[in-house]
Structures are given as structure tokens and as C-alpha cells.
Amino acid sequence: MNKKIFKVSLILILAFGLTSVSFAQGRQTGSISGTVVDTEGNLLPGCTVTLSGPKLLGTKSYVTSDAGKFRFPSLSLK
Structure with missing residues (x-):
């Protein structure tokens, strides 16, 4: 039973960690602004x-x- 709980916990931790990384590398944006003279x-x-x-x-x-x-x-930016 403890082995099964360990495996499930490990899978959940890995899944959460991978989704966090993918969100962190999400869409990068920038802006351009200026004045016309x-x-x-x-x-x-x-x-x-x-x-x-x-x-x-x-x-x-x-x-x-x-x-x-x-x-x-x-x-x-991507």
C-alpha cells in the first residue's frame, strides 16, 4: 500500500512540475511605442x-x- 501511495504521489508531483514549467515558458510578449515628429x-x-x-x-x-x-x-516574441 505504501509503495502505491509513493508511486501516485511521485506521478502527481512530476505532472504538476511539468505543467508549471510549460506555463512558465508560455507566450512571451513585448511592446513598441514612440512619438512621431x-x-x-x-x-x-x-x-x-x-x-x-x-x-x-x-x-x-x-x-x-x-x-x-x-x-x-x-x-x-515567439
Whole structure:
């Protein structure tokens, strides 16, 4: 009986440990942000900034804020 409890406990510990590792190596994300200005350093609100790449499976666009700022959050790094 003790041997069976030991085996079951060991299996549960290993299963829990492996799922923890897989969740820890889950989706990694990053972000890109910035400010759009002209050649004189003036802010450019309302500009469309487009991001593309093989990981995006297409393009993402963002219109700059009144302060000329843009941000692309949660971009996949894998």
C-alpha cells in the first residue's frame, strides 16, 4: 500500500512540475511605442503608424494621439 501511495504521489508531483514549467515558458510578449515628429521636432498627431512582420501574420496599425504618441502592446516574441 505504501509503495502505491509513493508511486501516485511521485506521478502527481512530476505532472504538476511539468505543467508549471510549460506555463512558465508560455507566450512571451513585448511592446513598441514612440512619438512621431517631423524634421523640425514638431509632434504629428493623427498619423497612421503601421507595423508588419512574419510573426504578426499581417499588419497592425495605430493612429497617433494628440501628442503624436503610438503604442503596440502585447506583440508576440515567439
